[in-house]
Amino acid sequence: MSIVTRFAPSPTGHLHIGGARTAIFSWLFARHYKGQFVLRIEDTDTERSTQEYTDSILASMGWLGLEWQGEPVRQSERFALYQQYVQKLLDSGHAYWCDCSPEEVERMREEARAKGEKPKYNGKCRTRGLAPAGNRAVRLRVPDSGVVAFDDMIKGRIEFSVDELDDMVLQRGGGAATYNMAVVVDDVEMKISHVIRGDDHVNNTPKQILIYQALGVTPPAFGHVPMILGPDKQKLSKRHGAKAVIDYQSDGLLPEALVNYLVRLGWSHGDQEIFSMDELVQFFDGKNLNSSPASFDPEKLLWVNAQHLRAKDPAQIFSLLLPYLEKLGLGGFDHELAQKAIHLYQPRAESLDQMAAQMLPLLCPASQLVYDQSAVEKSLSAEGKAHVRALAEAFEGLSVFDRDSVQQAIHGYVEKNNIKFKAVGPALRVAILGSTGGPDLSDIIFLLGPTSTKARLERAVSL
């Protein structure tokens, strides 16, 4: 059997991390078994679906590296197809027309509830033999007894008694297919072999299986991935902060890091935490999936991102970092300097966003350097300034200006005056970078070069 999986988002919002994770699982599963991964846009709700969201979702998928095969299928273009299938069901006696009003159905539900049962439609029109009419709906005739069961790839065997199900609407008055009908038709037509989707669909599964059975088609395999909860164990929502994929993109996360983190939420491969995309494809076989919901931990996500950031080639980082550098408002900066400095910042930043901010003091002109006031007061005392002045002279006397000679100049100065490095280091650092943190000073001064270094030291002394 050839493996075909799908991701079927509804374009009523941006791609969120929950959806992203099921998409990733689906994609990995298909890739691992060398199958196909296809997309379907579930845009039958014309009220809430927009092209902007469709574009945004596709863009996020692309950014994450989840390439799909063929053109995405749009449900809104397939109403006629769904009607054909509904007609088949009507012809075979598996479905019937119903003219009950919403109020009437609501009453039936309340009655059932009053009896302590699950609210359902009572099957009033089953035997009335109603003819088609524009405002009439089509309902599925579900079996009177029995159970619907399926072996979930993640949760194992799940059974539902048909007593829990009612004669669901397949086609609305007006002729539009309902969600469950459209999904089944599409999955059949698209030859989907494995339906990997969110946990919230387990209750739809028996309904859909009933439609498959009525159609005389073997259902695909189902795998329901657990939901992602917020840090407080509640359903993920806006108050948990950024949750759309594009938000993480603008926060400076690496797509492979987001994928890595999301996959590990509910899946494991021994004790391994960091995976490349290739390793993921290699290891993800649809097994070892956790059936319990997981909480989203932004801190660990950042940590995973930091690991990927460090492992990446500096040249690649630079091109990814460029947009963030440009957002800094420098209005132009020395690209070569930035490029050469990347490796110094790789181990200290957790995101591209952070990295750009950390590099600002290095990249800005001396005149725009912002000083940390308390650091200046603490380190750039009269004595500190005297050291800075002396070091400026020492640097100017250098015939070769490279990392080693700069370092020697500093150490030479320290030794000659019989003082500790601590006496001059902080002052020099604040003078060069404006604050107390940052990479090794010799590296920074060398990269800055004699002219820029001199300008910074002069400005610091005059503070």
Add this chain to the structure above:
RNA sequence: GUCCCCAUCGUCUAGCUGGCCCAGGACAUCGGCCUUUCACGUCGACGACAGGGGUUCAAAUCCCCUUGGGGACGCCA
């Protein structure tokens, strides 16, 4: 209300067919080391089998109940 799913450190998890687990790894937290700062790194500490019954020579691992959490019950998707 009814049905479905879930239950190991604060969080993500290892623990697949019970003994190698008085439970391992990772994030976070705390402390040591490294270091010219801040990070990185490194070493260590803290920290969990929800509760109760069974089954068994032996249970985190199997069964049942309770509790807790989540989801679903639309002519929404």
